[in-house]
Amino acid sequence: MKEIKDLVVPDNLSYTDAHEWMDKEAVPSRMGITDYAQDQLGDVVFVELPEPGTRLEKGEVCATVESVKAVSEIYMPVSGTVSAVNTELEDRPELVNSSPYGDGWILEITADDPAALLSLMDHGAYLDMLKGL
Amino acid sequence: MDSVIKKTALHAGHLELGAHMADFGGYEMPLWYTAGARAEHLSVLTAAGMFDTSHMALIRIRGEDSRSLLQGLFSKDLDHCTGPKALPLAPGRCAYGVFCDVSGHVLDDALVYMLEKDHYLIVVNAGMGGIIKEHLSLFSEGEHVAVEDLTDRVGKVDVQGPLAGKILSEVLKDAPALFAAMPYFSFKGDWTLDGSSARCLLKDETPILLSRTGYTGEFGFEIFCAMEDVSRVWSLLSEAGTPLGLTPCGLAARDSLRTGALLPLSHQDIGDWPFVNHPWMFALPFTEGRKSFSKGFLGDEALMAAMETAFHTFAFVGKDLRKVAAGPDTAVWLGQENIGRVLTCVTDMGMGLKDGVVYSITSPDKPEDLVIKGLACGFVRVDRPLAPGIPLVLDDGKRKISVTLTADLRPARTARKALSAMLA
Numbered sequence: 001m002k003e004i005k006d007l008v009v010p011d012n013l014s015y016t017d018a019h020e021w022m023d024k025e026a027v028p029s030r031m032g033i034t035d036y037a038q039d040q041l042g043d044v045v046f047v048e049l050p051e052p053g054t055r056l057e058k059g060e061v062c063a064t065v066e067s068v069k070a071v072s073e074i075y076m077p078v079s080g081t082v083s084a085v086n087t088e089l090e091d092r093p094e095l096v097n098s099s100p101y102g103d104g105w106i107l108e109i110t111a112d113d114p115a116a117l118l119s120l121m122d123h124g125a126y127l128d129m130l131k132g133l
Numbered sequence: 134m135d136s137v138i139k140k141t142a143l144h145a146g147h148l149e150l151g152a153h154m155a156d157f158g159g160y161e162m163p164l165w166y167t168a169g170a171r172a173e174h175l176s177v178l179t180a181a182g183m184f185d186t187s188h189m190a191l192i193r194i195r196g197e198d199s200r201s202l203l204q205g206l207f208s209k210d211l212d213h214c215t216g217p218k219a220l221p222l223a224p225g226r227c228a229y230g231v232f233c234d235v236s237g238h239v240l241d242d243a244l245v246y247m248l249e250k251d252h253y254l255i256v257v258n259a260g261m262g263g264i265i266k267e268h269l270s271l272f273s274e275g276e277h278v279a280v281e282d283l284t285d286r287v288g289k290v291d292v293q294g295p296l297a298g299k300i301l302s303e304v305l306k307d308a309p310a311l312f313a314a315m316p317y318f319s320f321k322g323d324w325t326l327d328g329s330s331a332r333c334l335l336k337d338e339t340p341i342l343l344s345r346t347g348y349t350g351e352f353g354f355e356i357f358c359a360m361e362d363v364s365r366v367w368s369l370l371s372e373a374g375t376p377l378g379l380t381p382c383g384l385a386a387r388d389s390l391r392t393g394a395l396l397p398l399s400h401q402d403i404g405d406w407p408f409v410n411h412p413w414m415f416a417l418p419f420t421e422g423r424k425s426f427s428k429g430f431l432g433d434e435a436l437m438a439a440m441e442t443a444f445h446t447f448a449f450v451g452k453d454l455r456k457v458a459a460g461p462d463t464a465v466w467l468g469q470e471n472i473g474r475v476l477t478c479v480t481d482m483g484m485g486l487k488d489g490v491v492y493s494i495t496s497p498d499k500p501e502d503l504v505i506k507g508l509a510c511g512f513v514r515v516d517r518p519l520a521p522g523i524p525l526v527l528d529d530g531k532r533k534i535s536v537t538l539t540a541d542l543r544p545a546r547t548a549r550k551a552l553s554a555m556l557a
Contacts, residue, residue, distance in 0.1 A: 071531065
């Protein structure tokens, strides 16, 4: 298990309390799960992805990440349309573990309201949340 | 039960190895190490894995009524349990069975080791030492039997996988002599040192009990030693085994390996319901035709009566690696009817499916173009008898998977292979 000090929490991303990250600068915006989430889940062995073009509300399930431990649901951080999915994960789900903020990204979302991203946590708030767990 | 979470003597070492820890049976134990559960599972199929199993409980019984006490409580008939000829349990041999209550429900499963005449060790699950000791004591009042719970005095490390023999050869003081006659379900040595059974020593003179058993379905050993020696035993094995691919393994790999090997987890696959109609009927002392038992034991009448009425437990295998959550809320659909519950559902990372045939990464006949990613598998408990091949749908409310009942799971398991063949 990683210690808090060993967890990677990039300062240019936004975070949810479900341990997802979202790129707040790019449009459409990439999202995935955090280093903490992948460490807790253990080996990711399967990722179920939605059809690109699907429109989902904030909080709706947009993907599932299956690890040796459990099948975990990934929720939409903001309302919007899935504009792309990381098809590389079909053959290499382990990228979620080895590169959670890079090649292990899960979806790209075009937010209905780009301002909704401002409601997410910044890296400082997310780190504080992790310290409280 | 003790509400304070316990740690084994190897706990600090697990943290140093970067283990992800979790509560299991009242102990904080490694779920997986930095290699990850998948690599750990595969290491046991292709090389060897090493498990801290010091959380298991150990009870010793001694005295002239020991055997009759076991015969009256343990589900296996100790007079007919060893080898293909069903010979009596003898010193240096062990047997698998369960302890039932009067209703035939399982208190726990156990391995009984015969050290010598009137002297046995009983290995039960984590947290069960006190309960089984109590059970044995209750039924031995007025008898010549002393029951002792050795749990906190014993350390245990399992080395499992095809290279386990080669690794043990490196650390045992006289491996050729110890390995000379050592079939499956036999053991050498007695770490308690107050029995007269043959001694088994590591090169540094540490006394151990070396057992050709395990909980993975693969060739290997369980090593018992004094608690104060277990860190040294772990280090010796690690030094000798790491160059050969020996990998520390956590409980996640242990769970997926044992499921693929068709072995039950006590209090999950067997438990507070009658111990009949399941893949482990060999643990009951049936006579030919399964109409009677070869001995009387606690729960026998209830078990015989339950054969017609009790639940049926079957192994299943999925179509790919996707699993569902096990538990009482997960439905087992046979057509339109929900007929039971899922006891265990895990992914055996070493299995793959092609044209309806299940292969292991170690199957000699594995098709070359088959990429093995793992298969979901486990046990369901249903309200009726069913045949292998029957398709079911398991539904945990979030996901449905199609599975097939099967008589066996991971092929090409090595547990029963001759030791000599595994040293070649």
